[in-house]
Every structure is written in structure tokens, then in C-alpha cells.
Amino acid sequence: MTIRALRYMDDTMLRRKCGKVEVIDDNIREILNDMTETLHAYENGAGLAANQIGILKRLIVVDIGYGPIKLVNPVIIGHSGSQRLIEGCLSIPEVYGRVLRPRAVVVSGYNENGKAVTIRAHNRLAVCLCHEIDHLDGILFTDKLINSKN
Numbered sequence: 001m002t003i004r005a006l007r008y009m010d011d012t013m014l015r016r017k018c019g020k021v022e023v024i025d026d027n028i029r030e031i032l033n034d035m036t037e038t039l040h041a042y043e044n045g046a047g048l049a050a051n052q053i054g055i056l057k058r059l060i061v062v063d064i065g066y067g068p069i070k071l072v073n074p075v076i077i078g079h080s081g082s083q084r085l086i087e088g089c090l091s092i093p094e095v096y097g098r099v100l101r102p103r104a105v106v107v108s109g110y111n112e113n114g115k116a117v118t119i120r121a122h123n124r125l126a127v128c129l130c131h132e133i134d135h136l137d138g139i140l141f142t143d144k145l146i147n148s149k150n
């Protein structure tokens with residue numbers, strides 16, 4: 001495993017739309033492992049999307065302290081409620097703010113072995129999944145900041 005260099009704020013990679021992964025092979029597993037190691041290299045990191053390390057594939061890793069969840073081609077297939085947690089991003093250091101997100105989401109995708117998985121998440125994990133899936137479409141949390149009175 002290798003810690004990869006992060007892309008920051010004005011890097012155009014962060015604004016590109018990532019492409020769907022067609023085959024989940026050793027190359028994809030290696031990228032997911034590198035993403036996990038890179039995420040774990042940052043004490044305050046909760047998730048990472050592939051374009052944050054310059055790879056335009058629909059891959060995310062989320063870890064809110066219960067071990068990494070690696071997802072290929074994640075899609076939000078259901079959501080309910082709302083919450084406004086304070087978010088940050090490894091690619092946008094020192095910036096934090098509230099974003100309106102669903103309270104709970106259902107995400108479908110594939111694990112690193114190519115098995116279809118469905119994840120039901122709420123609270124912080126739901127926010128992380130939404131944040132990372134947004135990255136895959138070139139969207140940053142700073143695009144969605146709300147006034148704290150909202």
C-alpha cells in the first residue's frame with residue numbers, strides 16, 4: 001500500500017466527474033487500498049474519493065472510526081430526513097461549515113471483491129457517504145454551505 005498525494009482546492013481534478021468502474025480487478029483493489037492508507041494518514045479524515053488522489057474513477061473509502069468501507073460505483077438509492085452537520089474536507093484544509101444533508105441514506109454499490117452491497121447509514125456516516133459521492137461528480141461541500149441560522 002502507498003500513501004498517495006492529495007489534490008487540493010483549486011486542482012481541476014476535484015471538479016471532474018469520475019467514470020464508472022467497469023471491472024473490479026487487482027488494479028481497483030490496489031487503488032482502494034492506497035486510498036484507505038492515504039485516508040488513515042490523516043487523523044481527521046473520515047472519507048476519501050478517488051479524484052482527491054487524481055484518479056477519475058467512481059471509488060470512495062469512508063471510515064468514521066469503525067473500519068474502512070470501500071465502495072465501487074456508489075449510488076444513493078434512497079434518503080430520508082435532514083441534518084446540518086459541520087463538514088470539512090481533506091482537500092480543503094482549515095475550512096469547515098454546515099451542509100444540509102439527508103438524515104439517512106441507502107447506498108448501493110460494489111465492494112472490492114465485486115459483490116453488490118447495500119449500505120443503510122444515518123447521522124455522521126450518511127453525511128460522509130453523501131460528501132464522498134458528491135466528490136465523484138466534482139461537487140465540493142463548500143458549494144453547498146448553508147448559513148448556520150438556516
Ligand code: ZN
Binds near residue numbers: 089090091131135
Ligand atoms: Zn471531501
